[in-house]
Amino acid sequence: MKLITKPQILASLDTERALSAIEEGFIAYSAGNVQVPPVQAFTFAETNGDCCIKSAYKVGSPTFTVKVSTGFYDNPSNGLPSNDGLMMVFSAHTGQPLALLQDQGWLTAMRTALAGRIAARLLAPSQVKAIGILGTGMQASMQLEQLRSVTDCRQVIVWGRHAEGLGAYVTMARDLGFTVRSTHDAAELAGLANLIVSATPSREPLLQAHWIQPGTHITAVGADGPGKQELDPGLVARADRLVVDSITQCAQYGEVSHAIGKGLVTANQLVELGALLASRAHGRESDDQITLADLTGVAVQDAQIADCVLAAIGA
Amino acid sequence: MKLITKPQILASLDTERALSAIEEGFIAYSAGNVQVPPVQAFTFAETNGDCCIKSAYKVGSPTFTVKVSTGFYDNPSNGLPSNDGLMMVFSAHTGQPLALLQDQGWLTAMRTALAGRIAARLLAPSQVKAIGILGTGMQASMQLEQLRSVTDCRQVIVWGRHAEGLGAYVTMARDLGFTVRSTHDAAELAGLANLIVSATPSREPLLQAHWIQPGTHITAVGADGPGKQELDPGLVARADRLVVDSITQCAQYGEVSHAIGKGLVTANQLVELGALLASRAHGRESDDQITLADLTGVAVQDAQIADCVLAAIGA
Known part of the structure; x- marks a missing residue:
């Protein structure tokens, strides 16, 4: 299992490629070609936090992905960012874990921003x-x-x-x-x-x-x-x-x-x-x-x- | 985030303590004191595999856990075990990932065996x-x-x-x-x-x-x-x-x-x-x-x- 740090992710991601990939993903999803189990959600009332777990398998892809993202909104008062998280990529051929992306929520933020860009291009x-x-x-x-x-x-x-x-x-x-x-x-x-x-x-x-x-x-x-x-x-x-x-x-x-x-x-x-x-x-x-x-x-x-x-x- | 390998897990787990902890967990769950979002499940028809993602937060615990387990039943013909997986433990106070347990499915197997032991003790x-x-x-x-x-x-x-x-x-x-x-x-x-x-x-x-x-x-x-x-x-x-x-x-x-x-x-x-x-x-x-x-x-x-x-x- 490959461990990939946030600096490696920031240094390697090609935004324009990611944009195309996300467009492809949306198209496959709406065509019914992606397995997306229901989102898992936690609420942490005592610590003003939440967590969601989102997983997807685009049918035919060699991999599938499990993503955990957290939002703890009192974190900044303790010097921590509100959002954190990671992604895990598994082989769709053997089930083996292939990579842990320790992006601390950055990839979630980026894919959300890219979806906003796609929406604005179509609707602004x-x-x-x-x-x-x-x-x-x-x-x-x-x-x-x-x-x-x-x-x-x-x-x-x-x-x-x-x-x-x-x-x-x-x-x-x-x-x-x-x-x-x-x-x-x-x-x-x-x-x-x-x-x-x-x-x-x-x-x-x-x-x-x-x-x-x-x-x-x-x-x-x-x-x-x-x-x-x-x-x-x-x-x-x-x-x-x-x-x-x-x-x-x-x-x-x-x-x-x-x-x-x-x-x-x-x-x-x-x-x-x-x-x-x-x-x-x-x-x-x-x-x-x-x-x-x-x-x-x-x-x-x-x-x-x-x-x-x-x-x-x-x- | 601490990375914990399977040999470390095998060397450290106290089975009797785990048994008690799992009993406590079942009791808390049935009393409604555990957040357990619906299980996420994938089916990989082409590769005779499946995957499930199970997550839980025992209310009041300092941590919550996300577990991914896979079963790819043609793996043995390629010299790989059928089951694989990992667990991740997060802070319920800040959302930060604390530990990745690279147990390759062993902890899932053990907690299942311990549940069988509990059931047999009560019902045999x-x-x-x-x-x-x-x-x-x-x-x-x-x-x-x-x-x-x-x-x-x-x-x-x-x-x-x-x-x-x-x-x-x-x-x-x-x-x-x-x-x-x-x-x-x-x-x-x-x-x-x-x-x-x-x-x-x-x-x-x-x-x-x-x-x-x-x-x-x-x-x-x-x-x-x-x-x-x-x-x-x-x-x-x-x-x-x-x-x-x-x-x-x-x-x-x-x-x-x-x-x-x-x-x-x-x-x-x-x-x-x-x-x-x-x-x-x-x-x-x-x-x-x-x-x-x-x-x-x-x-x-x-x-x-x-x-x-x-x-x-x-x-």
Whole structure:
């Protein structure tokens, strides 16, 4: 079993290859060619933590992948990052463990950011006035970084609860070449930005339906487990196109689950990202549509990005 | 993250401590004090393999455990063992990975054998005439090894399909101090033994109801996933006591699931091992009862045995 450290992973991953691999993964998943057992989830109430275990086997692949990712939201007060995790790759021919990727959650963050990039490419309006980012963590940074190849817009407005997080985000975004505005008011963000990414561990809606302008695309990546929510269910209902990474998962605990629970939308309104990619259609049908991509994170993304690392390292 | 090899695990595990820990684990599980997400299962049709991922967090424990175990049944023809796997232990305080136990499936085999020992202690008849073992693999050996502390009987009859496997088993059992008889006829085994363990990857019944004598206890450990079956559903229905490790799992894919599916038994006839242990009652109520322990393997066993290894190693 090969042990692969985070520095090795950072040094070897080819982002563009990973993007293609993840697209392939979504297509295979939506075509029913990936075994994805139900996500395992833990909640650690006493330590404000959660953990999920996601596993996938793309039928015909020589490998399958098991991924453990954790979020312990009090960690920063002890000098530790909130997120951690690892991936394991096994042989689909013999069952033997082949590699342990000690990525500390970085590959999960990257495959999520790449899914956001794919969604924005398919759904962003043709003229992006400003990018809006909710959240100031690692995922909020990586989403912005990946959006640079989707749009020429270099205006960003970032929303956060805490001045310290906002300050660090502003510095990071300036270093990426953006003109940056920060706010504690999500309504202000919604009034300025028409390509919005929400990347927070929120458990209550941050964006209200009536704040959103026509012609806006929103990618929500925070609702990766039961109880999490970033969008008003009325906003989900108001969207003209509802794209999800997994109908099964999103109907269970994604943003759309809350709207389905209230009877505002039905599962048959949902289009999977893999189906959209396979159709080679642009997801947005007109410039004034409101579009939503609800991304809960599918294990096939983990399997695909892990394979990219192994291929690059020659494992 | 500490890497712990199989030789270190073999050298450090205290079987009696592990037995107690697993008993505690079963009790906590049946009392509802363990988070056990649904088992993830893969089937690799092309390579005759399967994999399951079992995870558990005993509430209040400083750790939680994720276990991957594989069975690739054509491996022996390539000189590899059928079973492989590993366990990972994480901090329930920070989410950080603490240890990787590279046990190659041995801890899974041991915790399964220890569960068999617990079941036999609670359910075996007072006079064991002969032990009957179906199967000749590692699990079949470990079950016999563990039964030595439950009964003074040193007569064993082993059933297998292949002469080679039977031959090796006979040698192993003699080395353990048993008088051994081998057979290709499971009916013969049922006629001689009144403490029977079935430990095969069978997908069809091996033991028929009318073969079994009154006063027999049977522990079935093979049906650890969908499609597997060792006992005739009529035998399950004939049992006077139905003890299971997990009502949820056994009703889904254990031996009892087939009998439930046929309407021969109902889930409310099932008693969990943890509930039986908590009650401090002997499971067998009379010497002529037929008793059955249906063991699918519960993740809390993995968490408990992994903790024993870490404690012994000082990790």
